[in-house]
Amino acid sequence: MDLELEPSLESIITQDSLKWIFVGGKGGVGKTTTSSSVAVQLALAHPNDQFLLISTDPAHNLSDAFCQKFGKDARPVEGLSNLSCMEIDPEAAMSDLQQQAQQYNNDPNDPLKSMMSDMTGSIPGIDEALSFMEVLKHIKNQKASTNDSNEKNEAISYKTIIFDTAPTGHTLRFLQLPATLEKLLSKFKDLSGKLGPMLNMLGGGQQQDMFGKLNEIQVQVAEVNEQFTNPDLTTFICVCISEFLSLYETERMIQELMSYNMDVNSIVVNQLLFAEGDESSCKRCESRWKMQKKYLDQMGELYEDYHLVKMPLLGCEIRGIENLKKFSKFLIKPYDPKTDGGLLLAPIDSGIFIIMARGNQRDLARAKNLKKQQENQKNQKKSGDPSKRMESDADKMRRKQAEADARKAADAANGRKK
Ligand SMILES: Nc1ncnc2c1ncn2[C@@H]1O[C@H](COP(=O)(O)OP(=O)(O)OP(=O)(O)O)[C@@H](O)[C@H]1O
Ligand SMILES: [Mg+2]
Ligand SMILES: [Zn+2]
Structure with missing residues (x-):
C-alpha cells in the first residue's frame, strides 16, 4: 500500500457516509472559497442529494462568494439547486440558558452569580456549545421551501452539512466539553443540595429550570460529540497558505483538533503561484513561488499521510457559482499549470x-x-x-x-x- 495519500479531496467527495465537514484555518487564507468549493463539488457529484453550507462567522461571506444574498434560513444556490446556504448569526443563536445566565450576571447580589459566570465564562467551550446546539436545532427545522402542499411540510434532510468556520480557531473547543460539563453538573447538584432552602427563597424556580436545562444540554453535547469524533461521519479540512506562519498555525490547529479526537486528513494549500516555466510570471512571482515550494516540500514531509491539495492563486477573486465550479475542479483533479494555466474566470455580474x-x-x-x-x-x-x-x-x-x-x-x- 502506498503511504502517501493522493493530493486531492476526491475521497471526501465520494465518501458516502460523511455527514459533517468542517473547513477551518486562519483569516483570509481561503476558508470560504474552499468550503464553497467543497460544497459545490459535493452537490455536483451527488445530484440526487441535498447539501447545506453554513457560515457561523459573524463577518459572513458566503453571500460574497456566491454573489447571492443568504440569510439565517437555508436558501438554494441559484444555478445549483441541490446546494443551499445559510448564514447564522451566532449571537442570535444564543440559547435561553445563556440569556438566563447573563441576566443572572447582572445582579451582583445573587449567590448563584459566581456559579453562573463559572458556567458560561470560565469553562472554555460552553458558549460555543450552546450556540452550536441552537444552530443544529435550527438546521433540523429547515423546511423544504418549494413545498406547495401545506400538509406535508417536512424538514429537509441534508446528506452532508459543510461548515465554513470563523477564523478564531476555537470553533470546536466545545468538543472537550462532556467531561467538563459532568464535573460542573455534579458540583451544581452538590451546591444546590446544600444551599437548597436558601436558593428557594431567592427564586428557586428559575434555578430548577436551569438545572433541568443543564442536564438536557449535557445529553445533547454528548450526542453531538459522538458524531463529531466519528471519522465515518465527520472530517475537518485545514486550509493554509505556503508560508512559515501559516504552516506553524496549521500544525497547531491539527494538534488541537487531534486533542478533540476529531478526524483530520486533508490540508488545502491555497494561493500557490506555480510560476515555473510560466512566461507571464515576473521576478517577484518567481521568487515567491520559490519560497512557496520550500514550505510545500516541508509540508509534503510533515503530512505525507494527509491529502495535501495544492490550489492555484488565480488572477482575480473567485466569486459566483460558475467561477466556483471552475476553481473547485482542482480539488478533485490536481491543477496542472501547463494545461490549466489559461483558465479564465467569468466576469462577475456587476449587480448589487x-x-x-x-x-x-x-x-x-x-x-x-x-x-x-x-x-x-x-x-x-x-x-x-x-x-x-x-x-x-x-x-x-x-x-x-x-x-x-x-x-x-x-x-x-x-x-x-x-
Ligand atoms: N486561490 C485563490 N485565487 C484567487 N483568489 C482567491 C483564492 N483563494 C481565495 N481568494 C480570494 O481571496 C479572498 C479571501 O478568500 P476567502 O474569503 O475564501 O478567505 P477566508 O479564509 O474565508 O477569509 P476570512 O477569514 O475573512 O473569512 C476572496 O476575495 C477570494 O475570492
Ligand atoms: Mg471566510
Ligand atoms: Zn508576477
Missing part, C-alpha cells in the same frame, strides 16, 4: 453584489476589529459581546461601501450625461 465587502474592505474591517478589541482589552471594560461588535462592524462596513459605490455610480452616470 459589487457593494458587498470585498477583499481589501474585509482587511480593513478586520484591522478595525482588532484595534477595537485591543482598545477594549486595554480599558478592561467588558461592554458588549465581541461577536456583536464584529457583526455590527461588518454591517457598517457593508453600508459604507454601499454608499461609496452608489456615489461612484451616480458620479459615473453624471459624467456620462455631461
Whole structure:
C-alpha cells in the first residue's frame, strides 16, 4: 500500500457516509472559497442529494462568494439547486440558558452569580456549545421551501452539512466539553443540595429550570460529540497558505483538533503561484513561488499521510457559482499549470453584489476589529459581546461601501450625461 495519500479531496467527495465537514484555518487564507468549493463539488457529484453550507462567522461571506444574498434560513444556490446556504448569526443563536445566565450576571447580589459566570465564562467551550446546539436545532427545522402542499411540510434532510468556520480557531473547543460539563453538573447538584432552602427563597424556580436545562444540554453535547469524533461521519479540512506562519498555525490547529479526537486528513494549500516555466510570471512571482515550494516540500514531509491539495492563486477573486465550479475542479483533479494555466474566470455580474465587502474592505474591517478589541482589552471594560461588535462592524462596513459605490455610480452616470 502506498503511504502517501493522493493530493486531492476526491475521497471526501465520494465518501458516502460523511455527514459533517468542517473547513477551518486562519483569516483570509481561503476558508470560504474552499468550503464553497467543497460544497459545490459535493452537490455536483451527488445530484440526487441535498447539501447545506453554513457560515457561523459573524463577518459572513458566503453571500460574497456566491454573489447571492443568504440569510439565517437555508436558501438554494441559484444555478445549483441541490446546494443551499445559510448564514447564522451566532449571537442570535444564543440559547435561553445563556440569556438566563447573563441576566443572572447582572445582579451582583445573587449567590448563584459566581456559579453562573463559572458556567458560561470560565469553562472554555460552553458558549460555543450552546450556540452550536441552537444552530443544529435550527438546521433540523429547515423546511423544504418549494413545498406547495401545506400538509406535508417536512424538514429537509441534508446528506452532508459543510461548515465554513470563523477564523478564531476555537470553533470546536466545545468538543472537550462532556467531561467538563459532568464535573460542573455534579458540583451544581452538590451546591444546590446544600444551599437548597436558601436558593428557594431567592427564586428557586428559575434555578430548577436551569438545572433541568443543564442536564438536557449535557445529553445533547454528548450526542453531538459522538458524531463529531466519528471519522465515518465527520472530517475537518485545514486550509493554509505556503508560508512559515501559516504552516506553524496549521500544525497547531491539527494538534488541537487531534486533542478533540476529531478526524483530520486533508490540508488545502491555497494561493500557490506555480510560476515555473510560466512566461507571464515576473521576478517577484518567481521568487515567491520559490519560497512557496520550500514550505510545500516541508509540508509534503510533515503530512505525507494527509491529502495535501495544492490550489492555484488565480488572477482575480473567485466569486459566483460558475467561477466556483471552475476553481473547485482542482480539488478533485490536481491543477496542472501547463494545461490549466489559461483558465479564465467569468466576469462577475456587476449587480448589487459589487457593494458587498470585498477583499481589501474585509482587511480593513478586520484591522478595525482588532484595534477595537485591543482598545477594549486595554480599558478592561467588558461592554458588549465581541461577536456583536464584529457583526455590527461588518454591517457598517457593508453600508459604507454601499454608499461609496452608489456615489461612484451616480458620479459615473453624471459624467456620462455631461
Ligand atoms: N486561490 C485563490 N485565487 C484567487 N483568489 C482567491 C483564492 N483563494 C481565495 N481568494 C480570494 O481571496 C479572498 C479571501 O478568500 P476567502 O474569503 O475564501 O478567505 P477566508 O479564509 O474565508 O477569509 P476570512 O477569514 O475573512 O473569512 C476572496 O476575495 C477570494 O475570492
Ligand atoms: Mg471566510
Ligand atoms: Zn508576477
